[in-house]
Amino acid sequence: MTPLVACVLTVALIALCLYAVFGGADFGGGVWDLLATGRRARAQREAITLAIGPVWEANHVWLIFTIVLLFTCFPPAFADLSIGLFVPLTIALVGIVLRGAAFVFRNYAAGAQGISLVWGAIFGGASVLAPLAFGLCVGGMATGRYAWSSPFAWCIAAFALTLCAQVAAVFLTMEVADAELVGDFRRRALLATLAVAAVGAVALIVAHATEPALFARLAAPRALVIVAVAMLLGAALGAALIGARYAVARILVAGEVVAILGAWFGAQTPYLIADRFTYMQAASGERVLTAFLIATGVGAIVLFPSLWLLFSVFKRAPAPKT
Numbered sequence: 001m002t003p004l005v006a007c008v009l010t011v012a013l014i015a016l017c018l019y020a021v022f023g024g025a026d027f028g029g030g031v032w033d034l035l036a037t038g039r040r041a042r043a044q045r046e047a048i049t050l051a052i053g054p055v056w057e058a059n060h061v062w063l064i065f066t067i068v069l070l071f072t073c074f075p076p077a078f079a080d081l082s083i084g085l086f087v088p089l090t091i092a093l094v095g096i097v098l099r100g101a102a103f104v105f106r107n108y109a110a111g112a113q114g115i116s117l118v119w120g121a122i123f124g125g126a127s128v129l130a131p132l133a134f135g136l137c138v139g140g141m142a143t144g145r146y147a148w149s150s151p152f153a154w155c156i157a158a159f160a161l162t163l164c165a166q167v168a169a170v171f172l173t174m175e176v177a178d179a180e181l182v183g184d185f186r187r188r189a190l191l192a193t194l195a196v197a198a199v200g201a202v203a204l205i206v207a208h209a210t211e212p213a214l215f216a217r218l219a220a221p222r223a224l225v226i227v228a229v230a231m232l233l234g235a236a237l238g239a240a241l242i243g244a245r246y247a248v249a250r251i252l253v254a255g256e257v258v259a260i261l262g263a264w265f266g267a268q269t270p271y272l273i274a275d276r277f278t279y280m281q282a283a284s285g286e287r288v289l290t291a292f293l294i295a296t297g298v299g300a301i302v303l304f305p306s307l308w309l310l311f312s313v314f315k316r317a318p319a320p321k322t
Contacts (some may be wrong), residue, residue: 001270004289005279008073011296012066013265017258019062021167024257026052026059028168030099030127031161032188033120043181045120049107051175057100058310061303072292077272077282081137084146088136095130099123128161135160138264142214144274152211155203162199163257166192170237170253173246186241189249193238197231214267214274223266230259 001009029048036044071078082089106119138160139153140146147153169189173182207215217223233256240249270278283289 015062015066020257022059024164025167025171027131028164031165034124047176074282077277085137088133088148092133095126099126131160131164132157155206159199162195217267226263
């Protein structure tokens, strides 16, 4: 692998991690909005709306960037993916569009309870649909056959959904000021952490039974070490939540997501798409890769200060209620 390709892949992994953490938190917020229950259900939904409202559109910049990176720097793989995963990719796109539209329409229909409930249900349902579809895409890619409807792909879809719910619940513990709401999201974060561990274990069992080549790659030292790190971070996250150390929990859940994606990259290497395209086979020429990296550097000068300003203005920790 050339240094240029390695640099582009590093940028791609960073972008995917940022989308998985921040975009995943947004999807997970929709999941908990759909599952809001009890006498504080309305307060839970209001807290979720306030948490994701100012930044949810900005978080999709990482998905758009990753798509641009893929078709610019690895065009044969992009074309192959677009055909092989056309159905789940289309479902994910529909989910993203429905989710955004429903979120806005629900807020404008707040005075009409019936209409607001309908749009809220669409928002929550689309928030479930999109990560499920992305999980099917990842599972299909990992098989090398684009078997997005296989049992393993559905396990990865369930894993992606529970991971989004986990990230969102952990983040929401620091997004609300009311102690009772903090407790609600803390319990949800603990349940989601257990669910992530259980679904992840099932996915490994199914991979061993139905995708032996993939399981062998996951069991290779390069990927196995990172899988172990992800497991340790998950255990530490559970301990942090039990101890109500929410700032630590937020760092740990982000680290867990990064480790999971790192394990996937480690298992795939040297393939971009298992048994179909290696990184070098799919890569564009040096001039294209160089131009892309330069453009990315110039764009980062504008993008990162803008995002810092957005988050610093709208995502300050709320003052606790007394």
